[in-house]
Amino acid sequence: MPGYPALPPYVLRDRDADLVSALSQARSDGGLVLVLGEPFAGKSRTALEGMAEELADFRVYAPARGADLRGLPTLLHGRPERYALWLDDLDGHLGDTDGGLEPRMLAQLTALRVVVLATMREDAYDACRRDDRGRVLDLAQTVELAREWRSAERERLRLNYGADPRLAEAARSAGPEGVPAYLTLSPRLQGEWWRARRADRHPRGHALVRAALDLARCGLTGPLPMDLLLKVHEGYAEVTGMERESAEDARAWAVERRYGLLRLLDRVTGDTWRAAPILVEAAGRHEELPDVPGPVWGCALEAARTDAAYDYGEIAAKARVAFQRAADAGDTSALHNLGLLADSLGEGDEAEHWFRRAAEAGEPQSVGRLGRMLAERGEDRAAEPFLETAAEAGDTEAATLLGKLLRKRAARWLKAGMEGGSGEAAHLFGDLQLGRGDVDDAFDSYLRAVDAGYAPVAASMARVNQIWNDNESATVWLRRAADAGDVWASAVLAEYVRKENHTEPRRVETVDRALDDIHYGAERGRALDATNLGVLLEERDRADEARPWYLKGYELGDAYGAFRLAELHKKEGDKAEAAAWYRKAAALGHPGARRALGEAPQPESSGTEPAG
Known part of the structure; x- marks a missing residue:
């Protein structure tokens, strides 16, 4: 650690007194003192501290592992200084034939009152005791040092806290x-x-x-x-x-x-x-x-x-400090994280503050979150631009919520348009109601589109009649929608025809009820119902009765009435009359008539309502 010595202060171990006692005896008589323990038990540090205390005036010889020690007794003989031989990891210094420490050499050193201080791992000690190298261990004063510290040792450690933070x-x-x-x-x-x-x-x-x-x-x-x-x-x-x-x-x-x-x-x-x-x-x-x-x-x-x-509050407090530090350093995502954190703690105003700052810094996730917060408290119009920005950045949740808000606003204005007499608005408003499962209300809106002569409502009317299992009425509306080019209506109508050709004939009362319902609308001057009544009669092979109703529908402004008259003339082989009625239907905007005449369909205009 910078600013501190390589080794922290030494903390006394419980076996230090035993070690000092062994060293004191060896100081007087010479001999081998062995500090024994598991790896990383602190053997070397403890032995060195003991040496510093008890053998401070000794000269120390520390040979390399495997060094030949046979000449050492002769070298030290007759010298006035006292010597200590330091053998860390003693197993690397034992041996009879290669100059390692063995009983005879230890006896020679002891006679010279040399203190041999050594350390050794327990596993190495056990291994050496199983062969001849271990004979010298019988002559050692052994101090065993435990790796795990006892309570008294830890208390002494606690008292030394102030000396070095490493302790x-x-x-x-x-x-x-x-x-x-x-x-x-x-x-x-x-x-x-x-x-x-x-x-x-x-x-x-x-x-x-x-x-x-x-x-x-x-x-x-x-x-x-x-x-x-x-x-x-x-x-x-x-x-x-x-x-x-x-x-x-x-x-x-x-x-x-x-x-x-x-x-x-x-x-x-x-x-x-x-x-x-x-x-x-x-x-x-x-x-x-x-x-x-x-x-x-x-x-x-x-x-x-x-x-x-x-403790969530405690973790959150730490997170707030970290996020604030990152935000101060220019990390805009940290602004968003501060918003999330405040929101999780129920701090709504604080959360909005951070989300708004993050949104201004260009964080798309914060833009969406801010939009949702505004929407949740009813500020839909304020929320919409934020939600749109987030949706364009790929925020699916924001896109969904924006769609719901716009649908809600669309419903309000489509209803206003319907109340003002717009058949298109009535149709679209009915579709919204049908999507919510309000079938009766949707039908009422569709009827207002029919009253306004808005022909594109046909497919929607067919769906409602399907829901009510009124297949007779559904078929009429499907026929109208299919003739106008509606692919879904064409497919469903084809399936109806297929089933009709393979099942029992329709019940008379079902046909009569459909005739009565449509006849009622036709008599009230509904252009679409007048033509539809003709379709239903034609479907029942009563083409002569259908013709005047087609004509009435046309005269009331329904392009489909003209189209059906053209189809009748075409079946009868009167091409000139059929072409004339196709032109009348096309003039009123019917897409099927335009196709029959080989003309391109006219693009819809926002200011007009198609009549076919």
């Missing part, structure tokens, strides 16, 4: 692996994790661990489901090369035990995990580690909202 971190974060292991391995694990971000190493593994680390930085220090980590880790766009590593390989790398002790991801229970505490503690000192991204904060807030183990 405080170790006290908070060191688990069964012990404080020395934490202090030793922390920088190693942090460095390994950080370097793994490179594309040729373990970028996905790095991102997976970072997901757990960032969520912990957000305040989610408890167990995290692997599914959540996998979701979050995909969002680190700056980590390149993740496609080269599978999720399975990334997970295996992240949970692998390092140095036989520590993992980057620690399992809690089941398939839940957390970032190694040493990484979480080191995150605050990491100069290159970016701030937690906004989407990760979003995931943290969502998890905190649904998990009673967390």
Whole structure:
């Protein structure tokens, strides 16, 4: 840590008194003192501290691993200085034939009152005891040092917090692996994790661990489901090369035990995990580690909202600080995140403030959110431009809401147009009502279109009659719509004819009821009903009775009446008369007549209502 010595202050261990006692005896008599323990138990540091206390006036010889020690007794013989032989990892200095330490050499050194201070791992100790090299271990004063610290040791550690922040971190974060292991391995694990971000190493593994680390930085220090980590880790766009590593390989790398002790991801229970505490503690000192991204904060807030183990308000307060800092740095997405956060806390005015600022900065998601807020409180007209902008940017929800608002406004004005006598408005208003399931109200609106002589209402009238199972009336309207070029009506009419040719004849009372209904409209002067009555009669093979009704429909302004007269003359082979009536129908705008004459259909005009 910058500004602090390489090693933190030494904290007394419970076995220090035993070690000092052994060294004191060896100072008087010479001999071997062995500090024994698991890897990273703090053996070397404890032994060196003991040496500094008890053998401060000794000269120390520290040979390299495997060095030939056979000449050492001769070299030290007769010298007035006192000597200590430092053998860290004693198993690398044992042996009878290659100049290693063995009983005879130890006896020679002891005779010279040389203190041999050594350390050794337990596994190496057990291995050496199984062969001849281990004979010298019988001559040692052994002090065993546990890796996990006892309560008294941790209390002494607590009392030294102020001397070095690394001790405080170790006290908070060191688990069964012990404080020395934490202090030793922390920088190693942090460095390994950080370097793994490179594309040729373990970028996905790095991102997976970072997901757990960032969520912990957000305040989610408890167990995290692997599914959540996998979701979050995909969002680190700056980590390149993740496609080269599978999720399975990334997970295996992240949970692998390092140095036989520590993992980057620690399992809690089941398939839940957390970032190694040493990484979480080191995150605050990491100069290159970016701030937690906004989407990760979003995931943290969502998890905190649904998990009673967390205080949502506390997580939200931390998120607000992070979002505000990012917004001050120019991140416009942070403005949107501030809006979402305020909205989740029920702060409606605050949320609107941030959404509006983000929208002004060009955040499309904020534009849609602001539009929805305005719509929810009834400010439809104010909401529409925001919703339209968001919809054009691909916001499906905004597009849907905008459509609903426009339909609502369209209904208002179409109803006004209908009340003013517009057949087209009555037709469109009826379609809106039918879409809502208001069949009776839709039919009433369609009748007003019929009263206005608006012929394009035919297909809609057919649909209503289908719903009511009045196939006779539906057929008449389908025939009108099909002759005008309606593809749907043509298909349905063809199906009706097919069924009629393969089923029993229609009941007379059904035909009579349809005749009565349409006759009633025709007698009232409805142009469309007059022609429709003719169609129904013609369908019943009563063409002579149909002709005057076609004529009446035409005289009342229905182009379809002229078209049907042309069709009758065509069936009778009177081409000249048929052509004359086609021209009359075409003059009134009937598209079928225009096709019959080989003319292009006339484009609809917003100022006129088609009559055919």
